[in-house]
Amino acid sequence: GESVGLHLPTLSVQEGDNSIINCAYSNSASDYFIWYKQESGKGPQFIIDIRSNMDKRQGQRVTVLLNKTVKHLSLQIAATQPGDSAVYFCAEINTGANSKLTFGKGITLSVRP
């Protein structure tokens, strides 16, 4: 759903299930994408990144998928744990133009025990 004011979209998953967090990015010229996790009162924490010449990249328990045709990015978290509860942001950069990150709307992941 859409975020309105202070209310971020929320994804609620059962502990142990897989989570999929989606993001639509805005700039077709962006060539580098990053997922960040942000816990309450802390700065964004790097999770995983992907360049535009790839469509999939795997890390430990996380996978990022990139679909440039529809400007869509997703983060898959395997075997979701309570410690994964946080706000997740996707961010994009057009490295040929500048170095500033443009963040998407955050999504709150809530893990049910």
Added chain:
Amino acid sequence: DTGVSQDPRHKITKRGQNVTFRCDPISEHNRLYWYRQTLGQGPEFLTYFQNEAQLEKSRLLSDRFSAERPKGSFSTLEIQRTEQGDSAMYLCASSLAGTGTDTQYFGPGTRLTVL
């Protein structure tokens, strides 16, 4: 801790006062960035440095804001004549450009409250 550090973590000030925040990047990182984040939103870019040079400034950075990185290491962000609308989390990030990846790593932020 060898990550990005910021000081202070919290700052409460009265409207009209000046405030200054400090950021210490990851050692040897040549780029340093400032972002602002309000509640419920993603961080918004303010400015960034490559070594000592300030290379880009956002329109969000009004003339009351000034950032410096005099020796290419730590940076300061000063806000003069603070307004209530300046209340936000101010985030610093650093990266090492020129190595093929330019991943930005964030500090814990400084939360500013203007009364």
